[in-house]
Amino acid sequence: MRRRLINSTLAVVLVVIAVFGLSLVLVETRTIENSARESVDSEAVRLLSIVDSRLGGGERVGPDVLRDQIGSDRYARIEMPGRPVIEIGKRPTGEVIEAEETGAEGEKVLVQESTATVTREVGRTLVIILAVALLAVIAAVLLAVRQAHRLSAPLTDLAETAERLGSGDPRPRHRRYGVAELDRVADVLDGSAERIARMLTAERRLAADASHQLRTPLTALSMRLEEITVTDDPDIVKEEATIALGQVERLTDVVQRLLTNSRDPRTGSAVAFDLDEVVKQQIEEWRPACRSAGRAIVWTGRKAMQAVGTPGAVAQVLATLIENSLMHGSGTVTLRTRVTGNQVVVEVTDEGPGVQPELGARVFERTVSGRNSTGLGLAVARDLAEADGGRLELLQQRPPVFALFLGREAGSQEHEH
Known part of the structure; x- marks a missing residue:
């Protein structure tokens, strides 16, 4: 039973983790990708705004001015009419996320970020989700073990109580386990134990009473019979036999009385x-x-x-x-x-x-x-x-x-x- 409880609890937890964990991974992956794309777009707009403002004011536009406006893992290319191309960062290879903006003076701003960066972020998120799932599984196992022990230990105890009753030990144990159904079973077993104890007590009492109460009439009857065996006088034999018959009737009454009292002493x-x-x-x-x-x-x-x-x-x-x-x-x-x-x-x-x-x-x-x-x-x-x-x-x-x-x-x- 304990193993079944643990397995069933663990199965439920794994199903919940699989369903909600997969959904969480999909949502987080899409969120990270959208966030990266929005960030690239935002940086392209910001760079274009800075270039436009400097060109309009006749100020110099150089890499040192724009480098602080872009992330270290991104690449930017700024093209301005009649001026040299400015490149910031290392141009990524492979698949990229990019955004391109064009200004009023004909300048162009291109910002790129490798999808490998997004993949690494998604990987870190997956690690965190897996760690949380592992902790949830461990907690579920511990809870299942505790709950299984809480349920199986009382059942084992109740089985021992029933075995004790069957072996002739009717003492009630008066143990309760904090589980309504198990406490109900314990109440029934204790009630049965008390009834069995009363029945055994009544039987022992009947045996003791019968042994004590029958001893005297049987002794007296034995004395009468001995009197009959040692005499040849018919009158004495008849008298002793009559007395003996009366004693037998009283003996029968004593037995009946003992049996009646054993069933109900008030009767x-x-x-x-x-x-x-x-x-x-x-x-x-x-x-x-x-x-x-x-x-x-x-x-x-x-x-x-x-x-x-x-x-x-x-x-x-x-x-x-x-x-x-x-x-x-x-x-x-x-x-x-x-x-x-x-x-x-x-x-x-x-x-x-x-x-x-x-x-x-x-x-x-x-x-x-x-x-x-x-x-x-x-x-x-x-x-x-x-x-x-x-x-x-x-x-x-x-x-x-x-x-x-x-x-x-x-x-x-x-x-x-």
Whole structure:
């Protein structure tokens, strides 16, 4: 592309120089010839006038008087009746430009100039025109090189940006080149890079969330299946199988929820549901794990409450909070349900050291963790809560009190337990 730009610019300049240069040469040549002819005519008239005036005044007419009135490269011949012929300069050979004038006393003045003088003047003019044309060509080449670089360098840069996008590096470069069309292409590539980056981020986030959120249900399901394999009691097998089926349904709900949130985190499917069922189900699922850790899990507070949300998402949030207490806390894990205004609140607390002071509210940020964990659990739990219009907050750091706020179904009846 650079070579084509230079060649095209140079071709245009050469055409312009050829057209206007040839015209200029013709005009200047004719101008120089006409000027020489007019100058010869003028000198002949001037010499005749001087001769006439001197003859009329009876003065002497000699070469020394007339020599200063004619150019050094010209020849003059003056003929006067009854007087010797006067010649000034060297008579030219070859083609000449001449002018002859006759006076009132019969005198004649002849002025000649060789055309070689005119040719030399034309040659000097041609040299000047050629020098100017050469300078114009050089300037055009330099301008073409600069313009070609200005256009080809951004195109090369844009090609590299597109190649980077294709190779999986979606970082926008935000480079602009001062050329409207190229800047438009750069805007489109930067916009594409940002969209690709968001898509890749969403995919990575989905993979991380799925890995974290599916770990606990799969572990619980594995424990139920192990219980079935080690018992011969049909009633226990039936009970464990029923619980396992419920866990599979919740696992399916978790997967669906993760996929929905990955497409649009604000999308929710909130409905009115029995909060007691979700809380009891979580306590039943986590009681074996608590018993294995030598700890207890209890439920206090109001009962028979109707909350607004997605049961599967609420169960997943509570599971994350309970797992967090088992991993980082100590003592009894307590779930407390209460009402505040038009909201239902589920608090999860334990008797452990709580959240480190330097973490504070940052505990809900991704990758932020006080121990050797991924730091995803609370962040995903908050996203799940907010998707249905609820919220998840840390009410107290020591001992830790996490609270899930949900909408309250109007007209629901509660009683203290």
